[in-house]
Amino acid sequence: MGSNLIGRAFESFKRIGEGLRTVLMHSFREPITKTYPDTVSQIAPHFRGRLALSVNPDTGEHLCISCRQCERVCPDKCIEITAHKSPETNKLELIDFKIDHGLCMFCGLCTEVCPTTCIINTNDFEMADYTRESLVYDLRRLTLTQEESAFYFEAKDMPKPKPKPPKPAPGAAPAAGAAPAGAKAAPVGAKAAPAEGAKPAAAAADAAKPAESAKPAAAPAEAAKPAAAPLEATKPAEDAKPAEAAAKPQDSSTEPAKTVGDTTAKPEEKPTASPEVKEAEKEKAPEQGADADKKEG
Amino acid sequence: MIPNAPEIGKLLFIICFWICAIFLPVWLVSWAVGVLLPMLLEQGSPSMAMTATAETLRALTPIISVMVFIPINAMFMVLYERRALALFTVRLGPNRVGPDGLLQTAADAVKLLFKEDITPRGADAFMFTLAPIIFFAPSIFGALPLLAAITNNHSLYQITNLPTGIFYILAAASLPVVALVMAGWSSNNKYSLVGGLRAAAQAISYEIPLVLSLVTVCLMAGSLDVVKIAQQQDGGILNWNIAGGGALRGLDKAIQTKLGVETTPLITPQQSSDPTETPVAAPTTFEEVIHQYYPFEFLSYISAGVLIFCSFILLGLYLTGACAEINRIPFDLPEAESELVSGYNTEYSGIKFAIFFLAEFTNLFIVSSIATVMFLGGGDNPIPQWLLNKMPLEPIQKSLGAILSPFINGLHLIDPDTFWAAFWVIFKVYTFVFIAILIRGTLPRFRIDQLMDFGWKRLVPLSLIAFLVVVFARVLVVCHG
């Protein structure tokens, strides 16, 4: 037993010596610390940072179709969408989009449900601000430029959205259901030039996904916003927001269905439990017609 | 070549800068109080009162220099520890305040002093205030006898030299435990109380191997006087207590005789003339000297080896005990941050917390200097005399002496003996501190039962065995003392 004890003592000395040597040798390794404000480390593209709304990198049209999926799914209820139905085209038109980054927990659920990959997490994490109010980003601050969108589409390996056709065929509606899934499956088609957007039927089935009407001469995303402003008067009527709070839990269960669902037929299909929402959507439904396009003022 | 060379360079720069920042003020203040002012006073009007004042000033020099030393040293040690730990953990460490984080701890100290001093509700205010003071005081007065030892018995510090120096130091070093229990109890906080009680249990257990290891060294040295112990070890690394408490001194002497070096002091001061060591007829050959120091031939060689082995064990025992005594990782159970939210000092803030902090790092310095004096020869140059004489140091010495002579002789600003002694002490002490930091960066914390087992079942018997072995082995060799 005595020799065992001595053996163990030597063993432990050896171990401690090894440990000390290892730690000492660490001092010859280059520090892994980044002195943050001086050097910013490369952040992975899938980092879940500040939320933003992307535009079509090729045409610059805004990708949001005001479907409110993100608003419903958000566990923190920090997204607030103001949209209205354009009287001319019977399509939903985005008026304002607010995200309270003070509430957001960057779970990324909204980016997953978005049928048009419009809302995305960016790499930006430097959002410190002086007031809580300034953490509420509005449409202008959320919308990315064309170049930024291109970067994120590239970095996140997302299929590029097809530009919207100016006048999709009414019959395209059922086929358009494949939009998100189809876009993923066929990324080759994603690089469609603006001119191609004018192609009818077959192309339109895929292209129905982008939320905004294709303008061959793509206006920048910013231009889209002021254009929506004059129509703001109709906003209250369209605003189904209060109802959505109640509808949210059910919605999360319907997400899978939605991702393969038809974007254009969405209002009718959505099995929302909340009567208010249903009603609001019913009212939209007849006007909405077969296409998801929204007229730009 | 070394990828981390810039960081290591920065750490070295910080060390150099701060050591200058510590010891230049200490040096100048003690010179001003101990030499300059008395000199001026006595020259101005040689009256009775003036002489008395001058003497008082001289007598106050040690305490004043310690008071200057402690806060600056604690600031340096905290920075040193943080930067060195950062190196070990592949980080950068504090590098924002001042160039390369040079002033980080100075800023921290200022911040601590301006913080509100909170006494928690239900706390025993008197005890609560007294605890940091009792914790801090021993580190001042306990350190004083060491001053004489590490300044090579400079005349200004002789007043701090006690015949029972190490005994006094150990007595002072066991006082802070009382303060820890007081702090834990008076905080009206269960975590603090547990921390304080742990501190008491730990200190009682680990003081025994600590004291036994030092007692064994004293046995080898034959003295309790730290100055004497330090002076015995003069003359190179072979004379230090770590090398068997003087068991290799014969070898040193024999080599000197062989090389025909007369032992003139070059950098180290004159060897103390110990009456027991000077033989009747000076031996002239290598063999004769060896025979004189190792009278029993083979048995003596073996016992010299045993003594050397034992002194390494003693050093290990001392460092372990000291680590536990000053509550450093891996023995930081009283302030286990993850279990006790820093234990006895949880409730402290502001200047009281600063005092705890100060005392902790001063204690680290003190145990390191005790180790230096008791094992590593105090202010002794590690290079043996006969090797030094071979080096071409003479011209450097001469030119340095020519430059510095006005300071040495005119102003008494530099005392050559003390200067080099202090240099080596500083070097050795901070090396021990570095080892403590390295251990902190490596070893995890003990569990309380492991701590007790390790103390009582391993260290105490080991120190007793080492004590016994040394008692018998030193008879066969001519040691110090």
Ligand code: SF4
């Ligand atoms: S990331 Fe999560 S919390 Fe933030 S807006 Fe999207 S769904 Fe809401």
Ligand code: SF4
């Ligand atoms: S398209 Fe995307 S961002 Fe726009 S409302 Fe729908 S889910 Fe939200």
